[in-house]
Amino acid sequence: MYERKTPLSIDCGLHLTREVLNGKWKPALLYAISMDIKRPSEILRLLPGVTRRVLNVQLKELETHGMVEKKTYPQLPPKVEYSLTEIGRSLIPVIDAMNQWGDANRSFLETVIAQDPKIGETSKSICLKYGHMLVERKIG
Amino acid sequence: MYERKTPLSIDCGLHLTREVLNGKWKPALLYAISMDIKRPSEILRLLPGVTRRVLNVQLKELETHGMVEKKTYPQLPPKVEYSLTEIGRSLIPVIDAMNQWGDANRSFLETVIAQDPKIGETSKSICLKYGHMLVERKIG
DNA sequence: ATGGAGGGGGATAAATTTATCCCTATGGCA
DNA sequence: TGCCATAGGGATAAATTTATCCCCCTCCAT
Numbered sequence: 035m036y037e038r039k040t041p042l043s044i045d046c047g048l049h050l051t052r053e054v055l056n057g058k059w060k061p062a063l064l065y066a067i068s069m070d071i072k073r074p075s076e077i078l079r080l081l082p083g084v085t086r087r088v089l090n091v092q093l094k095e096l097e098t099h100g101m102v103e104k105k106t107y108p109q110l111p112p113k114v115e116y117s118l119t120e121i122g123r124s125l126i127p128v129i130d131a132m133n134q135w136g137d138a139n140r141s142f143l144e145t146v147i148a149q150d151p152k153i154g155e156t157s158k159s160i161c162l163k164y165g166h167m168l169v170e171r172k173i174g
Numbered sequence: 175m176y177e178r179k180t181p182l183s184i185d186c187g188l189h190l191t192r193e194v195l196n197g198k199w200k201p202a203l204l205y206a207i208s209m210d211i212k213r214p215s216e217i218l219r220l221l222p223g224v225t226r227r228v229l230n231v232q233l234k235e236l237e238t239h240g241m242v243e244k245k246t247y248p249q250l251p252p253k254v255e256y257s258l259t260e261i262g263r264s265l266i267p268v269i270d271a272m273n274q275w276g277d278a279n280r281s282f283l284e285t286v287i288a289q290d291p292k293i294g295e296t297s298k299s300i301c302l303k304y305g306h307m308l309v310e311r312k313i314g
Numbered sequence: 315a316t317g318g319a320g321g322g323g324g325a326t327a328a329a330t331t332t333a334t335c336c337c338t339a340t341g342g343c344a
Numbered sequence: 345t346g347c348c349a350t351a352g353g354g355a356t357a358a359a360t361t362t363a364t365c366c367c368c369c370t371c372c373a374t
Contacts (some may be wrong), residue, residue, distance in 0.1 A: 035291060035292060035324095036292060036359095036360070036361080037291070037292055037294060038292050038293055038294050038359085038360080039294065039358085039359065039360090040294075040332095040333095040358095040359070040360095041294065041295040041296055041297040042287070042293055042294075042295070042296045042297070043223055043296070043297050043298070044283070044284060044287060044296045044297070044298055045297070045298055046202070046273065046276070046277070047272070047273040047274060047275065047276025047277030047278075047280065048201045048202050048205065048269070048272055048273045048276060049202075049276070050276035050277075050279070050280060050283045050284075050287070051272040051273065051275055051276035052198075052201065052272075052276075053283070053287060054276075054283065055272075056361090057361080057362095058192075058361080058362070061188045061192065062186070062188055062189075065188065073320090074320080074321070075319075075320060075321085083183055085362085085363065085364080086321085086322090087322095087323080087362090087363075087364080087365095088361095088362060088363070090321085090322065090323075091323095091361095091362085095290075095292075098286065098289070098290050098291075099283075099286050099287070099290070100282065100286045106321090109320095110320090110369095110370050110371055111319055111320045111321075111370070111371065111372090112319095112320055112321045112322090112369090112370085113320075113321085114320085114321065121279055121282060124275065124279070125275060127271070128268075128271045128272055128275050129188070131267070131268045131271050132187070132188055132191040132192075132195075132268055133186065133187040133188045133191065134187060135187065135191055135264065135265060135268050136186070136187025136188060136189070136190035136191035136192075136194075137186070137187035137190075138187075139190070139261060139264070140187065140190060142240065142261060143184070143190045143193075143194065143239075144184060144190075146238065146239050146240045147182070147184060147190075147193060147239070149238070150235075150238050150239070151175060151177070151238075152175060152176060152177055152178050152235075153178050153182055154177060154178050154179065154180075154181065154182075155181040155182070156181055156182045156183070156184045157181040157182070157183050157184075157185070158183070158184055158185055176329095176330070176331080178329085178330080179328085179329065179330090180328095180329070180330095180362095180363095196331090197331080197332095198331080198332070213350090214350080214351065214352095215349080215350065215351085225332085225333065225334080226351085226352090227332090227333075227334080227335095227352090227353080228331095228332060228333070230351080230352065230353070231331095231332085231353090246351090249350095250339090250340050250341055250350085251340070251341070251342090251349060251350040251351080252339090252340085252350050252351050252352090253350075253351090254350080254351065254352095315374100316373100316374085317372105317373090317374085318371105318372090318373090318374100319370105319371090319372090320369105320370095320371100321368105321369090321370105322367100322368080322369090323366105323367090323368085324365105324366090324367085324368105325364105325365090325366090326363100326364085326365085326366105327362100327363080327364070327365095328361100328362080328363070328364085329360100329361080329362070329363085330359100330360080330361070330362085331358100331359080331360070331361085332357100332358080332359070332360085333356100333357080333358070333359085334355105334356085334357070334358085335354105335355090335356085335357095336353105336354090336355090336356105337352105337353090337354085338351100338352080338353085338354105339350100339351090339352090340349105340350090340351105341348105341349095341350105342347105342348085342349095343346105343347090343348085344345100344346095344347090344348105
């Protein structure tokens with residue numbers, strides 16, 4: 035496992051939160067688990083962009099940080115379920131806010147991102163199913 | 175300037191928001207600017223952790239993404255002021271929520287972060303002044 | 315016996331982000 | 345003259361994060 039070489043600043047709340055949410059898929063993972071998509075294989079189907087390996091790694095970090103709990107059923111084939119902890123649950127409104135902001139400003143953001151000289155291409159079709167899920171949640 | 179090699183997924187709001195806020199100091203920069211700390215030199219004094227170069231780069235990205243506006247006064251010595259755009263301002267509540275969550279759960283987070291095998295040391299004294307600022311804001 | 319579902323993880327490469335170093339420019343002050 | 349403040353940015357190195365490639369295990373179905 036990689037070990038950090040420089041001290042991590044935990045001075046303000048922003049940095050603490052960043053440490054927990056820092057990971058390409060972490061907000062989405064928490065979101066998914068909050069939606070009851072709790073098994074790794076389900077999550078993989080939902081987010082075709084993640085690989086098995088990266089999913090494991092980021093879930094592990096979320097677990098280390100106390101945001102999710104992992105329950106392993108001693109079955110064969112194996113069954114694993116993740117669930118939010120108390121504190122993990124308390125993060126959902128924040129993630130919700132991030133998601134809503136992004137969604138609400140989608141057209142603007144797509145435009146500026148497209149103009150960003152750093153960006154080559156963008157792919158939009160990665161988490162369609164996830165998108166559907168979010169819609170359903172809003173309705174529910 | 176670095177150019178991305180893999181397509182950026184802009185599928186769900188979460189990823190769009192992530193693209194804007196992705197940068198070690200970006201949330202703090204937006205926060206600072208929202209607090210009227212608008213000149214680069216002021217920001218540097220406030221956040222001793224950032225270097226000149228990185229500050230310029232991240233501010234530039236925020237500007238590219240339309241979150242901040244830059245006003246250059248043709249003076250000597252030069253004077254520059256950043257301000258939030260309409261959309262940038264709309265992000266502040268989200269950043270506020272992140273900050274408050276981190277602050278509210280500080281002791282828990284400090285503990286789990288300390289136990290994280292990836293983490294070596296942590297530094298807490300980096301943005302003290304920034305901390306004061308946040309306190310003042312809460313009071314105000 | 316071959317392959318898939320379901321879950322894990324080491325080693326390593328590639329991509330991306332941050333940091334370091336150094337140089338640009340002007341005016342004022344000791 | 346030498347140094348400070350202000351602001352900007354290229355080139356490059358170091359750190360960190362993501363992705364790729366393999367390999368492990370067990371049952372069940374083809």
